Amino acid sequence: xxxxxxxxxxxxxxxxxxxxxLAVTFSYLLRAPVTLQxxxxxxxxxxxxxxxxxRGMLEVDLDLCTGCAACDRACPIDCIALEVVKHAERGxxxxxxDIDLGKCMFCGLCTExxxxxxxxHSHEFEGGTGDVRALVVPFVDAPRQPAKAKQExxxxxxxxxxxxxxxxxxxxxxxxPPARPEGGEHAG
Amino acid sequence: xxxxxxxxxxxxxxLNMGPHHPATHGVLRFVLHTDGEIMRRAVPEVGYLHxxxxxxxxxxxxxxxxxxxxxxxYLESMFCNQVWSMAVERLLGxxxxxxxxxxxxxxxxxxxxxxxxxxxxxxxxxxxxxxxxVYLLREREAINDLLEALCGNRLTYHYVRIGGVAHDVDExxxxxxxxxxxxxxxxxxxLHSLVGGNEILxxxxxxxAVICASDAVGWGLVGPNLRASGVDWDLRRDxxxxxxxxxxxxxxxxxxxxxxVGDCYDRWTVRVAEMRQxxxxxxxALERLPAGDILAKVPRSIKPPxxxxxxxxxxxxxxxxxxxxxxxxxxxxxxxxRSSSFAALSIVEHLSxxxxxxxxxxxxxSLDPIAPEVDR
Ligand code: SF4
Ligand code: SF4
Numbered sequence: 086x087x088x089x090x091x092x093x094x095x096x097x098x099x100x101x102x103x104x105x106x107l108a109v110t111f112s113y114l115l116r117a118p119v120t121l122q123x124x125x126x127x128x129x130x131x132x133x134x135x136x137x138x139x140r141g142m143l144e145v146d147l148d149l150c151t152g153c154a155a156c157d158r159a160c161p162i163d164c165i166a167l168e169v170v171k172h173a174e175r176g177x178x179x180x181x182x183d184i185d186l187g188k189c190m191f192c193g194l195c196t197e198x199x200x201x202x203x204x205x206h207s208h209e210f211e212g213g214t215g216d217v218r219a220l221v222v223p224f225v226d227a228p229r230q231p232a233k234a235k236q237e238x239x240x241x242x243x244x245x246x247x248x249x250x251x252x253x254x255x256x257x258x259x260x261x262p263p264a265r266p267e268g269g270e271h272a273g
Numbered sequence: 274x275x276x277x278x279x280x281x282x283x284x285x286x287x288l289n290m291g292p293h294h295p296a297t298h299g300v301l302r303f304v305l306h307t308d309g310e311i312m313r314r315a316v317p318e319v320g321y322l323h324x325x326x327x328x329x330x331x332x333x334x335x336x337x338x339x340x341x342x343x344x345x346x347y348l349e350s351m352f353c354n355q356v357w358s359m360a361v362e363r364l365l366g367x368x369x370x371x372x373x374x375x376x377x378x379x380x381x382x383x384x385x386x387x388x389x390x391x392x393x394x395x396x397x398x399x400x401x402x403x404x405x406x407v408y409l410l411r412e413r414e415a416i417n418d419l420l421e422a423l424c425g426n427r428l429t430y431h432y433v434r435i436g437g438v439a440h441d442v443d444e445x446x447x448x449x450x451x452x453x454x455x456x457x458x459x460x461x462x463x464l465h466s467l468v469g470g471n472e473i474l475x476x477x478x479x480x481x482a483v484i485c486a487s488d489a490v491g492w493g494l495v496g497p498n499l500r501a502s503g504v505d506w507d508l509r510r511d512x513x514x515x516x517x518x519x520x521x522x523x524x525x526x527x528x529x530x531x532x533x534v535g536d537c538y539d540r541w542t543v544r545v546a547e548m549r550q551x552x553x554x555x556x557x558a559l560e561r562l563p564a565g566d567i568l569a570k571v572p573r574s575i576k577p578p579x580x581x582x583x584x585x586x587x588x589x590x591x592x593x594x595x596x597x598x599x600x601x602x603x604x605x606x607x608x609x610x611r612s613s614s615f616a617a618l619s620i621v622e623h624l625s626x627x628x629x630x631x632x633x634x635x636x637x638x639s640l641d642p643i644a645p646e647v648d649r
Contacts, residue, residue: 099472109467110404119411136422138440161337192340192431193439206425 124211132208132246140191140206143184144249145224148240149203152179152231159198164188170228178228186212186253187220201234207246212255222253285313290633292321298395298637299644303621307630315625315633317618323648330608335361335575336435338605343429345610346646348391351377351384351420352588354433359514360584360597361435364577372565373437374516378558379450380423380432382551386457387416388589389544389551392497392641396541397468399638400477405468412460415453422446435575437568447559454552461548469545478541480532482624482636489535492620495613496591498640501527501543502535508587520557522550537639544641576603590614590641610649614642 121127135141152169168181196205214220250257286309291302300321306313326345330338342353355377362369369377390413394406417427424432424440432439468474484494489502499506507524509517525546527539579601585594594611617640625633 095472095476102471102475103473105466106404106468106471109463119414136418136425138423138425139421140425159337161333161340190340190344190429191426192343192429193425194337194340 132210135208139208140193141208141210141246142186142191142206142212142249142253143189143195143204144207144222144246144252145182145184145204146243146248147179147182147203147224147229147232149201149232149236150179150182151201151203151234152177153200155198155200156195156204159194161192161194162188162190165195169231172228175228175230177231179225179231180228182224183221184224185221187217201232203232205245207249209246209249209255209257211257212253214255219254222249224248224252288630290315291318298642301618301642301644301647303633303637305625305630305633310629310631312625312628312630312633314622315628317621319615319618319644319647321648322645324645326649327608327610330605332604334603335577335605338608339434340429340431343431344645345649346588346590346593346612346614346643347428348388348643349384349589349593350428350430351381351433352586352593354430355381356584356586356588356593356595358433358435359586360582360595361575361577363582363584364580364597364599365435365572365575367436367569367571369437369569370566371516371563372441373567373569375558375562376438376442376567377433378516378520379442379555379562380420380430380438382555382558383416383420383450384430385551385589386548387413387420389548390416392544392589393464393541395641396478396537396635396638397474399634400474402468402471402474405464408460408467409464412457415456419446419450419453422449434568436571437566439568441567442562447562450555450559454555457552458549461545464545469541474541475531475538477635478531478537478639481537481632482628482639483533484535484620484624486535488620488623492623493616494591494620495616496587496589497543497547498540498613498617499591500525501539503527503529508585508592512585514586516558519561520554522554525550537635540639540641574603576601585611588613590617590643590646612646612649614644614646617642618647 123131152167154167154169157165157167164185166181166183166185167179170178170180172178191206193206212220285306288305288307289302290305292300302318302321304316304318324344326341329341333341339354339357342357343350345353390409394409397405420430421427423442423446424430484498484502486502486504489499489504494502503526505524505526508514510524525543527534527543529536529539530542531538577599579599581596581598583594583596585592590613592611592613596609596611597605598607600606621637621640624636628636
């Protein structure tokens, strides 16, 4: 008899506590949803929601870069390939500045080491590609003179991400998936 | 019965759980020797995620290794950053500014809450309740947003640096954290109605896989797993570091509410209680955050004098220790991590004798091991 009573009590407790849980679940019908339908139903692109310090894919503004290689030395995993050569007539030339974004761990040590702010984290993060070689982004086309350490007047900063977008094919260049019919859209 | 059949009866069935199994929390493998549903033993096989992080330390300078520590345990990167920084600071004899210490406490306690969200969510998920996992992920996302605004990344923070922290906070961010804490406390009560007090969860966890206090100490369990067994031990209070002595908080221990002290349910309740204590710590730390520098004067090239230190901190999973040897060069000569997940896994074989397979899943989930931290 005692065993039966405790068995029945356990069933009672189960029903009650499941009811408790379901009450919480159903209360969410009345609360605003927190999910966003990424990527094709966003009212504001995610990139605009990111905080300022967000460390996205790197880009280099060669109008600022002095070719000092501080970033190259600071990087723990050698994803920056920087070559500066001496030209007989034109002096020092930056011949190559490639960043392997596939290796990069977005630690920010290179940007902190850069004295001019030439290398910086954009907010771009949608770098998915079918070919891993596409993640090595070259920032120099033809050998060019490095910038002077002190420039007068200092060049206006380029919009964050614009350099990278121009250099690397990304989801930003692909056609968007066709928009689905409206309706049933949640917050976002 | 024929002799062959008797032989069959005595054989054990060997079953592989993992390395890719939803209940093994990453790439972990258990070899189960079972007799029907009852286990004779379950042997954890580790090493699938070995990345040689200890050896890597020998190839990098002290400052350049900090982002690697993020990868030791992706759920408690802040603590890994902190251990490394504290060890190097001790070798250098560096004094960290007080504002930086408070910011470390704030960042770490937020990280602890985020970690416990995942731990509780996966315990619930592994015993069959999926909804709480999603609800807790939502809470963790909010912390990820806060930490991203603070340090620029959602998981691999690279925030605690040698000599201090990387970024300062402003009033607006502190307000956001306070608002989040106000939001979190009712959520913890809601979690209890949603799943913590649920009879099914209680029955699946209560009295299951009991770890007695002497076993817990003997096998080197730490953190919430140790405290759930009734051992009152918390490095933040018992080996004080940083500014924890200035803050008041309680150390929750297992009381055997639904069965015995040291069962899976105690490991659940201790984590919930720790989240409440973290909220308390965060409020105090935000309240008292002093003005000042966030980074001490650190030499450009860090070359600690030859010597060795062992530096532990109370991470989200318990004692996270680093043994660091310097030979006076810019790179460490040896780094050894003492990780809590490895200790937690070592007790599984001992506890698994006579356990049901389904209870093993509850046991693993409640120990909250993280595969990358086991293997490093
Ligand atoms: S973010 Fe870190 S890993 Fe990436 S290039 Fe810069 S230093 Fe190297
Ligand atoms: S990006 Fe900055 S650190 Fe790197 S070479 Fe150019 S100026 Fe120097």
